[in-house]
Structures are given as C-alpha cells and as structure tokens.
Amino acid sequence: MKLRQFVFIATLLTAASIAGSGVHPHGSVLPDQPAGKAEVVDLNGLRNVEFGDTEQELTRRGVLRSDVDACGPVLAEHEAVSPIFVDDRLVLLWVDDPTRTPEGVTVGTPISEIWSSYSSVTRLHAPQGTYRLDGLLARRGDRAYLFLHDGKTVRKTIAGYAEWAQRLFDEGYGPC
DSSP states (O other), rough: OOOHHHHHHEEEEEHHHHHHOSSOOOSSTTSSGGGGGGGGTTTEETTEEEOBBHHHHHHHHTOOEESSSHHHOOOTTOOEEEEETTEEEEEEEEEEOOOOOTTOOOTOBBTTHHHOOOOOEEEEETTTTSSOOOEEEEEETEEEEEEEESSSBEEEEEEEEEEHHHHHHHHHHOOO
C-alpha cells in the first residue's frame, strides 16, 4: 500500500511541476482584443479542450504540442494555460492572466469576489512555514476552480476535476 501511495504522490507532484511550465510569452497574449474577449476557462475546459480528453486525442487534433522547449506538453493557441494529465487524461488546467472564468475571475481579482461569485467555496490553508499560497476551492459537482491567493487577490487559477484540485493543493505544487 505504501508503494501505491508513493507512486500516486510522485505522479501528482510531477504533474503539478509540469503545470507551472510551458512557454509563456512576454506581454499580453491577446494584444488586439479587448479585455472582454480574453480566453475563458469553464468547468468543461477551454475552446477545443475538454477535461477528460486524452493526450493522444489532443495531439492528433493539433491542440497539444510536445515539440517546444518546456517541461511538458503545451496547448497550442492557449499560451496562458498549462495542462495537467493523469493516466493520459486531462484533469486540470493552470491558467494565467488574461484567461478568466465565465464569472470574470482572473489573476488580480479580489478574493472577496470569489465569495460573491460562487455558491460553494471552501477555504484551504497552506502549511505554516511554506511559501505556498492559501486557496479557495469553488466546487460544482465533480468539478472545481482552485483559486490560489495571497490573502487579498487571486494569484493563480486552476480548473478541472475537484478531486484532483484538492489533491494538488494537499500534496503541494511548485514550478517545473
């Protein structure tokens, strides 16, 4: 049983490390589009990318690329998003500004707006003495948004399966 737990935790930490990777351009990702036209991540995924899709399917469709200098695969046309796969299935998406939720939450959104935008929010506390951020888990059924915050504003948004968002937070996360 301990070996299975170790393998699970190692897989989760590897996925979390990869999530912080990817090629992120300098400046605005969508320079010619007004803020209202920013990419939207919802609890199904993104345009052309859905939670539960396989790496193979996304690669075949040209949506997933592994030919770039990054720690893992990246999503074509979604430069501000990093995918996390578990057992070949897309389970989470880490998103950066300007990507937002349908409710308009993005990096820099005051955390007070999380409480007013989502009906089911759970506080998650980072372990004392770490550099990890606290979280707010806004859950709907088996899906959720995990908003990592500094106590005032959202610093990172993670969307996907609630179970994996909770595990990612509980087990830790970090850059590639």
